[in-house]
Amino acid sequence: MRIGHGYDSHRFAEGRRLILGGIEIPAERGLDGHSDADAVAHAVTDALLGAAGLGDIGRHFPPGDPQWKDADSIKLLAHAVHLLEARNHQVVNVDVTVVAEAPRIGPHARAMQERLAVVMGISPEHVSVKGKSNEGMGWVGRGEGIAVWAVALIDSVEDLSVVTKGHRDGGAS
Ligand code: MG
Numbered sequence: 001m002r003i004g005h006g007y008d009s010h011r012f013a014e015g016r017r018l019i020l021g022g023i024e025i026p027a028e029r030g031l032d033g034h035s036d037a038d039a040v041a042h043a044v045t046d047a048l049l050g051a052a053g054l055g056d057i058g059r060h061f062p063p064g065d066p067q068w069k070d071a072d073s074i075k076l077l078a079h080a081v082h083l084l085e086a087r088n089h090q091v092v093n094v095d096v097t098v099v100a101e102a103p104r105i106g107p108h109a110r111a112m113q114e115r116l117a118v119v120m121g122i123s124p125e126h127v128s129v130k131g132k133s134n135e136g137m138g139w140v141g142r143g144e145g146i147a148v149w150a151v152a153l154i155d156s157v158e159d160l161s162v163v164t165k166g167h168r169d170g171g172a173s
Helices: 039-052 073-086 106-120 157-172
Strands: 002-013 018-020 023-025 089-099 127-132 145-156
Touching (some): 002 039, 018 039, 023 106, 039 073, 073 106
Parallel strands (some): 089 127
């Protein structure tokens, strides 16, 4: 098993939709960015790439690349999952903390969990999305943007078969 950590932050901007975890959340402002600025999808993508030792989101999806302009970040996450699968890695679970003064994340957490789970091919029970305020402190507290932390556990399908074979061999001897 391997663990990965991801972090992302985006600044609020007028005239943008707020997309988090692949879900559009009703809000006065959205987040600024080259893609759709889905900080949850970006943090989870980085956690998965980190767990697999595959670098980071900027290496796979350069921010200046025109093909990722206003990109649906769920597609970036899906691409990362494919990269993992090609290396016999499977996502076990993901835990996400979204830090923002507004809007409230809780009412949208379940929808985000379900969307992220489908993309990663796991049960929504294995995806956790939690919202916190920053108690008015710092740039998050001033409502300048949103910060997201994510951790992901992945398992190697290859290693699993080795473990199973080991048990079999052990039982036969
Ligand atoms: Mg980002």
